[in-house]
Amino acid sequence: MSCLRRAWEQFPIVVLTGMRQAGKTSLVRRVFPDANYVSFDIPRDAEHARLDYEDFIASHSSPLIMDEIQYVPEIFRHLKYVVDRDRRSGLYVLTGSQDFLLMSGVAESLAGRCAVLSLSTLSLSELTSVGGVDTDAFCWRGGFPELWQRSELDRDLWYGSYVATYLERDVRNILNVSSLRDFDRFLRALALRAGRLLSYSDLARDVGITPNTAKNWISLLAASRQVFLLEPYHRNAGKRLVKTPKIYFTDPGLLVYLLGFQEWSAVVQNAAWGAVWENLVVSEVFKYFLNQGKRPPCWFWRTQQGDEMDLLIETGPQQFFAVECKTAARVESRDLKGFQALEKAYGEKSLQKGAVACRTKRSYPLSEGGRLKALPLNGRSGLLNWLP
Numbered sequence: 280m281s282c283l284r285r286a287w288e289q290f291p292i293v294v295l296t297g298m299r300q301a302g303k304t305s306l307v308r309r310v311f312p313d314a315n316y317v318s319f320d321i322p323r324d325a326e327h328a329r330l331d332y333e334d335f336i337a338s339h340s341s342p343l344i345m346d347e348i349q350y351v352p353e354i355f356r357h358l359k360y361v362v363d364r365d366r367r368s369g370l371y372v373l374t375g376s377q378d379f380l381l382m383s384g385v386a387e388s389l390a391g392r393c394a395v396l397s398l399s400t401l402s403l404s405e406l407t408s409v410g411g412v413d414t415d416a417f418c419w420r421g422g423f424p425e426l427w428q429r430s431e432l433d434r435d436l437w438y439g440s441y442v443a444t445y446l447e448r449d450v451r452n453i454l455n456v457s458s459l460r461d462f463d464r465f466l467r468a469l470a471l472r473a474g475r476l477l478s479y480s481d482l483a484r485d486v487g488i489t490p491n492t493a494k495n496w497i498s499l500l501a502a503s504r505q506v507f508l509l510e511p512y513h514r515n516a517g518k519r520l521v522k523t524p525k526i527y528f529t530d531p532g533l534l535v536y537l538l539g540f541q542e543w544s545a546v547v548q549n550a551a552w553g554a555v556w557e558n559l560v561v562s563e564v565f566k567y568f569l570n571q572g573k574r575p576p577c578w579f580w581r582t583q584q585g586d587e588m589d590l591l592i593e594t595g596p597q598q599f600f601a602v603e604c605k606t607a608a609r610v611e612s613r614d615l616k617g618f619q620a621l622e623k624a625y626g627e628k629s630l631q632k633g634a635v636a637c638r639t640k641r642s643y644p645l646s647e648g649g650r651l652k653a654l655p656l657n658g659r660s661g662l663l664n665w666l667p
Contacts, residue, residue: 282572283310286394291362291370294348297398298504298529299445302424303374306398307344311372315339318346325350332357341370348373362392376449376503394572397504400530401427402566403559403657414656418559419543421532438536442466449503450496461488465496469506469526470537474554474561476523477508497526504529509561512578512591521581531559547606557604560636560656561590564602567666586620594667597625602662605637610645610653618651636662 283306286293297303308316317339319325328335328351336357348354358371373393400422406412410427420426420434423441446459465486472482483493500506508524528534535555540546546555561577568575576594581587590602603617618633633651642660645651654662 282570283307283396286396286572287311287369287372289368290392290394291366291368292358292393293372294393294395295372295374295398296395296504297376298400299376299449300423300425300441301398301400301504303376303398304346305424307346307372307374311342311344314342314344314372316344316346319350320347329353336361342372343370344372344374346374347376349375359392366392396572397569399504399566399569400424402570402663403563404567404663407657414559415543415547418531418555419535419546421530421535423530423532426532434532435536435541438533441533442537445503445505450499461486462496465493466500467537467539469497469500470528470534471551472526473528473534474557475525476521477526478523505533507562507565509577509579509590512580512593514597521583525579527558527561527565529562529565531555531562534558553604553606556606556638557589560602560604560662563656563663564590564592564666567663580617580621582620582624586617586624588617588621591621592667594631597629598631599625599629600667601630601633603633603635605635608638608640610635610637610639615645615651632665632667634662634665 283293283295287310295303295307304318307314317324317328319328327338328345332354345354362370401424402422403412403414403417406417406422406427412427421438423437426432426434426437442463446462450459450462465482465488468482468485477497479490479493479497483490486493488496497506497508501508506526506528508526510524511521513520513522528537535546538546538551538555540549546552564577565575568577576592578591578593579587579589580591588601589604592600592602594600599621601618601621603614605614614635618630622630630650633645635645635651635653636656637653639653639655642652642654645653652665654660654665656662658664
């Protein structure tokens with residue numbers, strides 16, 4: 280919220296993107312209660328702006344919130360003309376869920392004239408600060424605001440409706456997918472690969488599509504913030520390093536739903552539990568940076584010899600905050616091999632701090648001086664409060 284206000288005070292236009300139902304509209308209307316508001320989700324308003332922009336602007340004075348802006352891409356060039364004449368800050372807020380369409384218009388017409396922010400679903404720390412939500416409940420129910428505002432909502436029914444609506448509105452309209460059944464199967468196959476190296480050819484073979492189609496569909500999911508790719512850190516360390524990205528889901532509840540679990544107890548007893556936990560940790564770290572308006576300085580590290588680190592947060596040139604993800608409550612010495620390999624590859628001073636994000640309730644040191652710690656994900660002594 281503070282990041283949004285800072286951007287509003289410095290730029291004529293603020294662009295806020297994010298997943299559907301992440302709360303973009305509620306956020307901007309709460310932060311800017313005195314601004315006028317129009318939604319291009321309403322066909323009449325979209326046509327008005329598309330066919331007669333000058334009359335539309337005359338009818339809606341600034342400050343103005345324009346919701347679902349991707350439905351009227353023609354408006355970007357008009358906004359460029361308006362802003363070039365009046366560079367005052369705080370004129371327009373643009374929101375949109377379809378980042379691929381929205382950002383192409385921003386890049387062409389509004390470069391240098393706007394701040395671009397991304398809104399994720401609610402983070403674990405946000406929910407625990409107001410409602411005492413524990414990690415398991417968050418991982419099961421996810422971070423979509425409506426699921427927490429309305430406790431009576433059936434979680435499975437809500438996610439089922441979300442996926443169906445997303446498929447119909449975004450996928451069919453944007454990529455003209457001929458078989459929504461194939462795309463639904465693709466989503467579930469992708470969920471099985473969360474936290475793993477992404478092979479487009481293997482994924483395409485399992486779903487029965489071409490590798491290029493798999494790439495296009497993942498680009499769609501990434502652009503609409505449903506998933507994100509974690510790139511490998513591959514600066515020279517004297518070894519051959521893996522250069523294939525890993526894939527994660529932005530919202531843990533959506534991931535668990537797509538994996539087909541009927542109750543939480545089945546998740547922690549399944550072989551996929553480690554991947555679900557890693558997805559939760561990595562996605563929460565990403566949200567930590569995004570909520571500050573920063574690009575996450577995050578990577579993973581893996582050599583072809585088998586040395587690896589789940590998450591590297593780069594704090595300087597070859598300087599890292601390193602994180603391993605473990606579902607156990609107690610950390611053993613073998614869980615520290617990745618830290619040792621990283622120091623051997625880049626030097627002892629490369630590792631500024633290290634954490635094993637695990638199921639412990641309290642933090643405890645893993646090395647002299649406390650440079651390495653076992654940490655819960657959340658809480659005062661948790662990973663999210665120890666990040667750089």
